[in-house]
Amino acid sequence: MNRLLLVEDDPTSRxxxxxxxxxxxxxxxxxDSLASAHALAAREPHDLWLIDANLPDGTGIELLARLRAEGLQTPAIAHTAAREPEVLAALRAAGFALAVSKPLSAQxxxxxxRQVLDLPATGPAADEAPAADAAPAERPLWNTVAALAAVGGVADNAAALRGLFLGELPATRAAVENAARDGDADALQGALHKLRAGCGFVGADRLCDAAAALHAAPGSAHxxxxxxxxxxxxxxSA
Structure with missing residues (x-):
């Protein structure tokens, strides 16, 4: 059985x-951090590293560069809430075998x-989340269909993820408010970046749209x- 290291600081995404x-x-x-990931990767052998591009104490690129400098050649996949082609290209250029955008389906x-480890492929993606056709203004607070599809239709798993997500929201609210009050655009966008992936995994569609709008215009009071x-x-609503 393959042994993998997953590096992700957001509890819902993790x-x-x-x-x-x-x-x-x-x-x-x-x-859940660059430091803890480095300690694990240096101490234990893994077949693949799955590294978040943005961590509380650094970046995935920094972590990979540090591990490579120490002679470790384990292949790595970067995962990020960003979808911009240039961001994904930069991660691949930094040495990641693949760079994927969150949220994505389990399949x-x-x-x-499987692609990076050269494992046999499976059949069609039965748990692929359906595309959202509604315009942002019409999107619901909760997209239950997408949340269930993301976890292969297992309601208990969807409920557990939603509980983790809701538990983090008060801290996220405080972080966004504090960053906006202090005019700290980097901290504001960092909090929103992490939130957007979690929104996708639990189907929090309207909050995802609002986070994307604020991420694009961090100085907008509206x-x-x-x-x-x-x-x-x-x-x-929970």
Whole structure:
């Protein structure tokens, strides 16, 4: 059985990706920071590293460069909430075998791992989340269909992920408010970047849209107010 290292600081994303990876099947070690990931990768042999592009104490590129400088040649996949082609290209140029955008379905995640490890492919992606056709203004607070599709239709798994997600929202709200008050655009966009992946895994469609709008216009008071209202409505609906 392959042994993999998953590096992800967001509890919702980590829970989803760990469950999806374990189902390969595979043995999965987890880390939530550059420091803890480095310690694990240096101490334990792995067949593949799955590294978040943005960590609390550094970047995935920095982590990979440090491990490579120490002579470790384990292949690595980068995962990120960013979807811009230039961001994904930069990750590949830094030495990642693949760079994938979150959220993605469990099947797509496992297919990426199989590709890098040269494992046999499976059939059609039965748990692929359907595309959202509604315009942003019409999107619901919760997209239950997408949330279930992301976890292969297992309602208990979807509920567990939603619980993790909701538990993190008050801290996210405080981080966004503090960063906006202090005019710290980097901290603001960092908090929103992490949130957007979690939104996708649990189907928090409207909050995802509001986070994307604020990420694109961090100085907009209107976008901030809309984001906070949407976050509060998401929490109240649970």
């Amino acid at each position: 829970g989803f990706l760990q469950a999806a990876t374990t189902a390969l099947p595979a043995e999965v070690d987890t880390a 797509a995640w496992r297919d990426a791992i 976008a901030l107010d809309d984001f906070l209202r949407t976050l509060d409505a998401t929490l109240a």
